[in-house]
Amino acid sequence: MSYRIQVQPEAGSDLRTLAPHVVLRLGQSLAEVAEAVASGGHDEHREVRVGDCVLQFVVDHAHGLLRVTGVDGGAILAEARA
Numbered sequence: 001m002s003y004r005i006q007v008q009p010e011a012g013s014d015l016r017t018l019a020p021h022v023v024l025r026l027g028q029s030l031a032e033v034a035e036a037v038a039s040g041g042h043d044e045h046r047e048v049r050v051g052d053c054v055l056q057f058v059v060d061h062a063h064g065l066l067r068v069t070g071v072d073g074g075a076i077l078a079e080a081r082a
Contacts, residue, residue, distance in 0.1 A: 002038050002064065003034040003037050003038045003064050003065060003066050004064060004065050004066070005027075005065070005068065006065050006067045006068065007068040010070070011055075011068045011069060011071050012068075014070075014071035014073060015071055017073065018053060018071075022050060022051065022053055025050045025051075026048060026050050026053060026055050029050060029055075030055060030066065033048060033057075033066065034066050037059055052073070053071065053072065053073045053074065054072040055068055055070075055071055056070040056072070057069060
């Protein structure tokens with residue numbers, strides 16, 4: 001079974017404030033996690049870290065999804081929200 005990646009609206013909004021290269025690196029890391037989960041491994045971690053950014057997700061085995069629930073972009077997101 002392959003797993004799809006679903007980004008919750010608030011997390012998507014936060015991702016749009018980050019630099020494109022950071023989003024690409026987060027996406028690549030999350031895709032690697034999805035592949036590992038699909039092959040039966042890597043079920044214990046619930047976040048992906050790239051530099052100062054942390055992407056939180058949950059694994060929904062019933063629907064074959066990795067749901068991105070939050071993004072902590074550190075100072076970048078704090079400045080964008082101010």
